[in-house]
Amino acid sequence: MIAYRAALPMVFAIWFLQLAGGILGLVTPLGLGEMGVSLSNIGLVASLYAVGFMAGALSAPYWISRIGNIRCFSMAAAICCISCLSMDMWQHPGVWAVLRLLIGLAFSLMVTAIESWMGAAISPAQRGGVMSIYHLVAKAALLLGPLIIIGNASLDHTNYVLSGIFLAAALIPVCITKQNEPPRPVRDNKSIFSLIHTAPSAVIGAFFAGAINSAVMALLPLFMQPFSRAEDVTLYAALALAAVNVGGLISQWPMGWLSDHMDRRVVVGITAIIAAVAGAIIFFFAELMSMSVLLVLLGIWGAGSLVYYGICVAHGVDRSKKEQITQMMSLLLFVWATGAVIGPFVLGLAMNSLLGVKGLFGVVFILHLFLAFVMIVRNSSRASPPEDAQADWHPTLPSTVAMIDIDPRTPDEGGIQGKSETHSL
Numbered sequence: 001m002i003a004y005r006a007a008l009p010m011v012f013a014i015w016f017l018q019l020a021g022g023i024l025g026l027v028t029p030l031g032l033g034e035m036g037v038s039l040s041n042i043g044l045v046a047s048l049y050a051v052g053f054m055a056g057a058l059s060a061p062y063w064i065s066r067i068g069n070i071r072c073f074s075m076a077a078a079i080c081c082i083s084c085l086s087m088d089m090w091q092h093p094g095v096w097a098v099l100r101l102l103i104g105l106a107f108s109l110m111v112t113a114i115e116s117w118m119g120a121a122i123s124p125a126q127r128g129g130v131m132s133i134y135h136l137v138a139k140a141a142l143l144l145g146p147l148i149i150i151g152n153a154s155l156d157h158t159n160y161v162l163s164g165i166f167l168a169a170a171l172i173p174v175c176i177t178k179q180n181e182p183p184r185p186v187r188d189n190k191s192i193f194s195l196i197h198t199a200p201s202a203v204i205g206a207f208f209a210g211a212i213n214s215a216v217m218a219l220l221p222l223f224m225q226p227f228s229r230a231e232d233v234t235l236y237a238a239l240a241l242a243a244v245n246v247g248g249l250i251s252q253w254p255m256g257w258l259s260d261h262m263d264r265r266v267v268v269g270i271t272a273i274i275a276a277v278a279g280a281i282i283f284f285f286a287e288l289m290s291m292s293v294l295l296v297l298l299g300i301w302g303a304g305s306l307v308y309y310g311i312c313v314a315h316g317v318d319r320s321k322k323e324q325i326t327q328m329m330s331l332l333l334f335v336w337a338t339g340a341v342i343g344p345f346v347l348g349l350a351m352n353s354l355l356g357v358k359g360l361f362g363v364v365f366i367l368h369l370f371l372a373f374v375m376i377v378r379n380s381s382r383a384s385p386p387e388d389a390q391a392d393w394h395p396t397l398p399s400t401v402a403m404i405d406i407d408p409r410t411p412d413e414g415g416i417q418g419k420s421e422t423h424s425l
Helices: 002-034 039-067 069-089 093-121 124-148 157-176 193-198 200-227 230-259 264-288 291-305 308-319 322-352 356-381
Strands: none
Touching: 002 039, 002 069, 002 093, 002 124, 002 157, 002 200, 002 230, 039 069, 039 093, 039 200, 039 322, 069 093, 069 157, 124 230, 193 200, 200 230, 200 264, 200 291, 200 308, 200 322, 200 356, 230 264, 230 291, 230 308, 264 291, 264 308, 264 356, 291 356, 308 322, 322 356
């Protein structure tokens, strides 16, 4: 119970942070569309957010080691709050592109500061339970954020003021906590790119997760526009995002449990096929569906597509030596972010082509089929690790590169290390 109380400030902070993130994720593409920006350029703005996220992931260890977790979080929250309010003051595509870059940078710094702090504050025996609650709260806030602004126009100033309010509110629990900051981490600049050959399937899966999921979550509000009445665009866009996220949330544990009992690459292939089938039905028959059927299919798509990143992380852990675990997780995050830079722009181009908005799920259908094929080939060409060397799966979300030195194997295997250490790419 003490561990849960110690984590409360960070949990409250991530709640407010993700409320703002959910709102911005919805109104940014819709607002750019209302300004007359092309679909490909909207995808480019989404990619700039991922570029900022990557920059924050690379620079977070430096800032945390220099000024500490609380100051790093406060600095980034201020940058993000200023950027949100500036989006309302200067509604211009070029300005928004720069501001989304800054928001991506700030979000990465804030989550890094929180998660590295939590890792140091919580004992290894209770860390899994606390982190599960942390991620559940974060996902719930991300789902709730768009629902708060249902009925607002995409460029309504209320959306951006609310985002700024939530970001400012995230500062309160972090600044008033009595919990001591962890010791300043020692930076480790050792390159981790040599680990790519250790688990190529994990690297491929992480890239596809970043490219596909980031693109769909960024462009889904635009996809929903032709299927919604003008006055209901915000409502149905919010419901679509919620359906995808709920589907991913429901399938996390069943697919993770399955990956503990069979080769993880096969499970990644299964989830990719589920997403491919749902994507194909949406692509070919979306115009003929009722809104409720479309939302159900989006939930099924999310159940397949939003789950395999965590399974890929677990596969990378299975293939890594104990001392390589943190570096492997950092590598997979960087690969995920690289996909997140490329995916929205490429899929935005597909939506801007003759395929129209349906092109989003047309391309996603092909990519998931390809991912399933790769996993099947990899599984047949390289045996899975022995069962006693396979790490237990835990739900994993793309986060930031500053991570506590945790080996996700069970305590009996000597896999959890209590030392607080931050690694950089």
